[in-house]
Amino acid sequence: MPAELLRVNAQTPEADVLRYAADFLARGRVIGIPTDTFYGLAADPFNLAAVDEIYRVKGRPEARALPILVNSVEQAILLSRAEIFDSLVPDCMPRNFLRLAHKFWPGALTIVVEAASRLPLKVTANTGRVALRWPKSPVVEGLIEEFEGPITGTSANISGFPSCASAAQVMKQLGSRLPLVMDAGETGATLASTIVELNGDEWKIGREGAIPVAEIEKALK
Numbered sequence: 001m002p003a004e005l006l007r008v009n010a011q012t013p014e015a016d017v018l019r020y021a022a023d024f025l026a027r028g029r030v031i032g033i034p035t036d037t038f039y040g041l042a043a044d045p046f047n048l049a050a051v052d053e054i055y056r057v058k059g060r061p062e063a064r065a066l067p068i069l070v071n072s073v074e075q076a077i078l079l080s081r082a083e084i085f086d087s088l089v090p091d092c093m094p095r096n097f098l099r100l101a102h103k104f105w106p107g108a109l110t111i112v113v114e115a116a117s118r119l120p121l122k123v124t125a126n127t128g129r130v131a132l133r134w135p136k137s138p139v140v141e142g143l144i145e146e147f148e149g150p151i152t153g154t155s156a157n158i159s160g161f162p163s164c165a166s167a168a169q170v171m172k173q174l175g176s177r178l179p180l181v182m183d184a185g186e187t188g189a190t191l192a193s194t195i196v197e198l199n200g201d202e203w204k205i206g207r208e209g210a211i212p213v214a215e216i217e218k219a220l221k
Contacts, residue, residue: 001176002171002175002176003032003171003174003175003176003177003178003179003180003181004179004180004181005167005171005181005183006020006021006180006181006182006183007183007184008021008034008139008182008183008184009184010034010137010138010139010184010185011138012138013138013139013142013143013184015142015146017182018139018142018143018145018146019146021033021042021143021146021180021182022143022146022147024179024180025042025043025044025050025143025147025151026044026147028043028044028047028049028050028053029043029050029053029179029180030042030043030050030053030054030057030178030179031043031178031179031180031181031182032156032167032170032174032178032180032181032182033139033140033143033151033156033181033182034137034139034140034167034182034183034184034185034187035069035135035137035139035140035153035187036106036107036108036135036136036137036140036187036189037108037135037163037187037189037191037192037193037209037210038155038156038157038163038164038165038187038189038192039155039156039163039164039165039166039167039169039170039181039187040069040152040153040154040155040156041054041057041058041152041153041154041155041156041174041178042069042143042151042152042153043151043152044147044149044151044152045066045068045119045120045123045150045151045152046119046120046149048120048122051066051120051122051123051152052122054066054152054154056177057174057177057178058154058157058158058159058174059158059159059160060154060159061159062122062125063125063126064125065123065124065125065127065129065130065131066123066125066131066152066153066154067110067131067132067133067152067153067154068119068123068130068131068132068133068150068151068152068153069133069134069135069140069144069150069151069152069153070132070133070134070144070150071106071134071140071141071144071145071150072134073098073101073102073105073134075144075150076101076111076132076134078116079115079116079119079130079132079150080097080113080114080115080116080130080132081113081114081115081116081117094113094198094200094201095201096198096201096203096220097111097113097198099219099220100196100216100219100220101134103219104211104215104219105133105134106134106135106136106137106141107134107135107136107210107211108133108135108136108191108192108193108194108209108210108211109133109193109194109196109211109216110131110132110133110193110194110195110196110206111131111132111133111195111196111198112129112130112131112132112195112196112197112198112206113129113130113132113198114128114129114130115128115129115130116130123152129197131195133153133193135153139182139184140153155192156170156173156174156181157170157173157174158173158174161173163192165186165187165188165189165190166185166186166187167181167182167183167184167185189210191209191210192207192209192210193207193209193210193211194207194208194209194210194211194212194213194216195207195209196216203220
């Protein structure tokens with residue numbers, strides 16, 4: 001059966017729609033969602049069966065970690081190694097993390113840091129590191145709030161195929177593999193998020209995307 005296509009307002013998502021979608025996540029399902037870049041695959045990162053399902057749906061090698069979407073800096077800190085000190089004390093995070101998060105979040109920046117011990121190792125592809133992003137998307141922010149926790153945010157496409165900027169494209173690639181796709185229309189994106197990898201005070205660009213490297217360099221000076 002093809003996925004159910006669920007319309008949602010991109011700027012003011014309807015509460016009942018968010019509740020309906022969050023129920024799929026609570027039941028361990030994987031769903032297609034719009035973000036501020038491309039469409040993504042959302043699931044509960046703490047549910048290993050759901051994580052397995054993402055790899056199956058995408059045909060993605062398990063050696064590749066899954067990005068996690070959050071809706072606050074504090075939520076990101078709880079998923080990082082900072083939690084071993086004090087889960088809500090930002091000073092425990094690398095300074096560069098806070099500089100980047102406060103400058104570019106919510107937005108198209110993914111920050112890779114050491115993962116908290118409570119995050120399943122499988123989500124990190126056994127690397128112990130996690131890619132975090134707070135998208136500038138009322139749909140994603142509302143879904144995380146309704147679900148009461150972070151969600152996965154890997155791109156909604158078959159591994160190796162083009163990323164999807166519309167629900168129609170998601171349906172074409174993955175419609176037979178998903179129970180639900182939230183449809184907020186075209187995202188208008190042409191580039192994925194920029195990825196910055198942090199190791200203490202050291203940093204490097206993992207992928208240049210929507211945010212130019214020059215802007216990252218400026219923020220970290």
